[in-house]
Amino acid sequence: xxxxxxxxxxxxxxxxxxxxxxxxxxxxxxxxxxxxxxxxxxxxxxxxxxxxxxxxxxxxxxxxxxxxxxxxxxxxxxxxxxxxxxxxxxxxxxxxxxxxxxxxxxxxxxxxxxxxxxxxxxxxxxxxxxxxxxxxxxxxxxxxxxxxxxxxxxxxxxxxxxxxxxxxxxxxxxxxxxxxxxxxxxxxxxxxxxxxxxxxxxxxxxxxxxxxxxxxxxxxxxxxxxxxxxxxxxxxxxxxxxxxxxxxxxxxxxxxxxxxxxxxxxxxxxxxxxxxxxxxxxxxxxxxxxxxxxxxxxxxxxxxxxxxxxxxxxxxxxxxxxxxxxxxxxxxxxxxxxx
Numbered sequence: 001x002x003x004x005x006x007x008x009x010x011x012x013x014x015x016x017x018x019x020x021x022x023x024x025x026x027x028x029x030x031x032x033x034x035x036x037x038x039x040x041x042x043x044x045x046x047x048x049x050x051x052x053x054x055x056x057x058x059x060x061x062x063x064x065x066x067x068x069x070x071x072x073x074x075x076x077x078x079x080x081x082x083x084x085x086x087x088x089x090x091x092x093x094x095x096x097x098x099x100x101x102x103x104x105x106x107x108x109x110x111x112x113x114x115x116x117x118x119x120x121x122x123x124x125x126x127x128x129x130x131x132x133x134x135x136x137x138x139x140x141x142x143x144x145x146x147x148x149x150x151x152x153x154x155x156x157x158x159x160x161x162x163x164x165x166x167x168x169x170x171x172x173x174x175x176x177x178x179x180x181x182x183x184x185x186x187x188x189x190x191x192x193x194x195x196x197x198x199x200x201x202x203x204x205x206x207x208x209x210x211x212x213x214x215x216x217x218x219x220x221x222x223x224x225x226x227x228x229x230x231x232x233x234x235x236x237x238x239x240x241x242x243x244x245x246x247x248x249x250x251x252x253x254x255x256x257x258x259x260x261x262x263x264x265x266x267x268x269x270x271x272x273x274x275x276x277x278x279x280x281x282x283x284x285x286x287x288x289x290x291x292x293x294x295x296x297x298x299x300x301x302x303x304x305x306x307x308x309x310x311x312x313x314x315x316x317x318x319x320x321x322x323x324x325x326x327x328x329x330x331x332x333x334x335x336x337x338x339x
Contacts, residue, residue: 018068021268022288023281025061028054030295031320033130037303044312052243059133060257063201067208070144075152075209090141096289097134100296104128107300124183130296133196139187140198140205151209161210165203172200172251189248200249217269222262230259287331294327
């Protein structure tokens with residue numbers, strides 16, 4: 001799964017920086033999931049801020065990286081060549097959702113492993129927790145395929161592309177309360193269950209395409225735009241006294257991660273210049289789907305066997321490191337056998 005954003009995307013040109021970017025996101029995501037399952041904000045009040053922080057940036061960051069590697073792997077090639085590979089990538093993430101979603105229902109909820117449990121998940125009628133983001137990437141890839149020609153046209157017009165990314169934020173004005181069909185809610189958002197609708201997060205996908213195409217690194221205009229976006233998020237948070245809506249996503253939630261992710265992106269470019277020192281992060285970034293699914297399986301299984309396990313921020317970091325070490329070993333085995 002070399003060069004993967006979330007599925008089997010394999011850009012011909014090696015992009016170590018974007019792999020490092022994804023690796024940093026994986027560490028934060030696994031740490032966040034560990035705290036959500038094995039900690040309690042009443043006992044450890046500080047963990048709430050850590051969870052909020054990683055919740056804000058993680059999915060948006062993966063969508064950005066998905067767009068970035070999609071530009072390298074797909075949009076730089078003819079549609080006939082890209083189409084089957086995009087469909088294959090969509091199928092991989094859908095299968096990953098089936099595995100993670102079924103594991104959540106069986107290990108976390110105690111549902112029996114039988115057809116009546118699996119069937120609603122396969123039909124996208126049942127959307128298990130901590131797995132919904134995987135099927136969102138299937139939708140995102142299909143959406144990227146349907147919009148293949150418009151996206152190539154937009155990416156060829158840099159500033160028009162940035163303007164389009166801004167205009168796409170209007171998707172957060174969608175009447176979420178009118179959506180009660182699970183399959184549609186996964187695409188455009190709903191108030192009935194937690195979801196990461198690709199329509200609302202699509203600006204990050206388009207930005208990823210533009211950053212890859214024009215090799216954008218440090219840019220004063222991008223910096224100013226990201227500071228403004230995150231600043232508006234912070235001002236809204238302070239004024240309202242609570243975080244903007246995440247499920248379904250509000251405008252301020254979507255734009256809130258901009259400055260932090262741009263910082264991550266620039267940091268990855270710095271880390272890229274240090275040979276071998278951060279190879280473990282790069283390896284994670286090359287095998288994102290494996291890390292996402294295996295870490296979920298480990299967390300669900302341990303939670304099922306040790307429901308009373310309670311850790312603080314430091315203990316959660318140690319457990320997260322343990323999950324990642326197991327995932328890394330499994331990744332090494334898979335890579336060794338496929339060579």
